[in-house]
Amino acid sequence: EDLIAAWENGKASPIAEGSSTALWREPAFQATFKVTNTGPVSGMEIPRYIHFPSSASKPPSVLKGFTNVEISPSSTEQASITLSRYDLSIWDVVAQGWCEPDGQISFSIGASSRDFRPQGNIPT
Secondary structure (H helix, E strand, O other): OHHHHHHHOOOOOOEEOOEEOOOOOOEEEEEEEEEEOOOOOOEEEOOOOEEOOHHHOOOOOEOOOOOOEEEOOOOEEEEEEEEEOOOOOEEEOOOOEEEOOOOOOEEEEEOOOOOEEEEEEOOO
């Protein structure tokens, strides 16, 4: 819990030889949404994107949390994307550890970076 609180306050994870001592790959956040197939044939959708704040010096959209949704014609399926703190972290060069970037992290559900539909913010 202390490591999670430190991450939420923007502090870098402690490191040990070979890796971080923090359990950053544990599931931490989940986005649940519905996908509708409005066409006449079965199809698939692979939604997935997060957006780091500009302070993170990352691309505007980063692929994270993939899921594959198979949908029958004219039906709706519920899907979820699970993200870890590692998925939402940036490397702090000075502290030599993973940390939460300063600012709001958001996510978009879409088939490509030009096709965002539902959007939301990661609670911090």
